Amino acid sequence: MNLIRAELLKLFTTSLWWIFAIVLLPLWGLALGYNWLAANVTLGTEGGDGELAGFGSVESVVSGLYTSGQSAGVLLVVLLGAIMVTGEFFHLTATSTFLTTPRRERVIVAKMIVAVGIAVSVWLLTTVLNLAAAPLALGNLNKPSYLAESFVWQAIGLNGLAFVLWALVGVGAGVLIRSQIGTVITLSVLYVIGTQVLTLIFFALSEYVWEPFMQLRVLVPTLASDLLITGPQLDDDPPRWVGGLILFGYATVTAVIGTLITKRRDIA
């Protein structure tokens, strides 16, 4: 408990958290705008042909509206989780931290708990904003709020789960890579560009090498996360829980290996 309070104080006594908060809001706004546009196309076309326009089903565009800000929010949470670890080495505070708490695994666990807390906070914030904004956007299209539909609440809940799992992946990646700049670049690139590039690679592999490779693309963390929240997109995609499990696997593996490495590492 003491360590969690210490980690919270560390987080809120530098400028990082409010810079991230300031970045989050406009990105959420952009996401909401995009999702509103998607809803406009899908729901606004008469006769249900809107689904063919490329933005997905009614369910998926409405879920999208209610989980606006997810991609930006998760990216920021991942980076924050990683920087909580790499910052200790970047700013040479690891010595002070591990002198105070020689049982290093406790420090890592405290960081994970705080990162999960941040993830839940960001999820709550964006969810509250979405619950206020999405019905307005839908009303603008003369559509109901869909808040009585269970799929909306399922999307919101799974969105929260994705936030939490990504926070753990962030801390774990920070421990594994350690270099502040290296970690931030690796995670950002993997998260933002990696998804598209890796999808193409898996597509190429399944076309030219072995068809089932396409199904393996859910092993990419960002695609596992997509699967968890939006459900299977192709006919032979695995069910959503597989996505959650894969993401959980990444979180566990990075956390456990990272903690073991941190315990053995010489702090010089």
Added chain:
Amino acid sequence: MSRPNYAEISVEHLTKQYAKVRAVDDLSFTVNAGRVTGFLGPNGAGKTTALRMILGLVTPTSGTATIGGVRYTDMPDPIRRVGAILEASSAHRGRSARNHLRVICRAAGLPDQRADEVLALVGLNTVGTRKFKGYSLGMKQRLGIAAAMLGDPRVLILDEPTNGLDPEGIRWMRDLLKALAAEGRTVLVSSHLLGEMQQLADDVVIIAAGRLIRQGPVAEVLGATAGMARVRVRTPQAEQFAAALRDEKLEVVATADGTLQVTGADTARVGHLAFTAGVELHELTGEGADLERAFLDLTAGKAGAR
């Protein structure tokens, strides 16, 4: 106030083997309570690595180090037992000194107000809310002391704490460490500045190339290695006094500028001999058996490139 002297820090056969370098090699020594112990060695001798092993930051290849009979990593509340300063620039640049200390307080379960108390102790209370990046090197060293004193520990371990301090800061640090030892605390302080240690330390542990060269009280180490003190004397009756000194079995060398260099006696004895011989003195200077010379003699040839 002073406690009986007993081994508070005990280092036994400590070894650290890096890929190509044996930084610390079968090092054993003890540090007593109530005294300032100087941990001396040339740059690259393995001082920092040894201290970091004592503090559980670096894992030894073999051997053990205990403080009060317990390994640092086994202590449930290390901050209340051991205070350490390892590097001056070890706080987040964007965090205030006060918040830096409060983070440690929280992690160690100490009340937040301890941060303000130790800031006052080191004279930083008026600049505690300033961000760390605005601190001078001297202020950073003081902040390091403040952090080390948070848990009011009985043992202090300091790695080159006077690095970058101005003469006033060095004197402040020296007086503080002496006062802390006089309260019965154990103070282990590393340095490569030997003159500094001569004025500060009661005991010395000298290492080179990762190995122990000698350990003991400063006076003993000096006496055993560099012979006795040298005294410079200027007198208009040089020849007469030189003869008197030689009668006392002292070694006397007359230098070109008309002074005498006397080996084997301190200034009190030489002054007394001048008085009894009725010799007028114009200068009487103790050149000391300095630790620096002892140290260079001891470590000669052992500090080569590794």
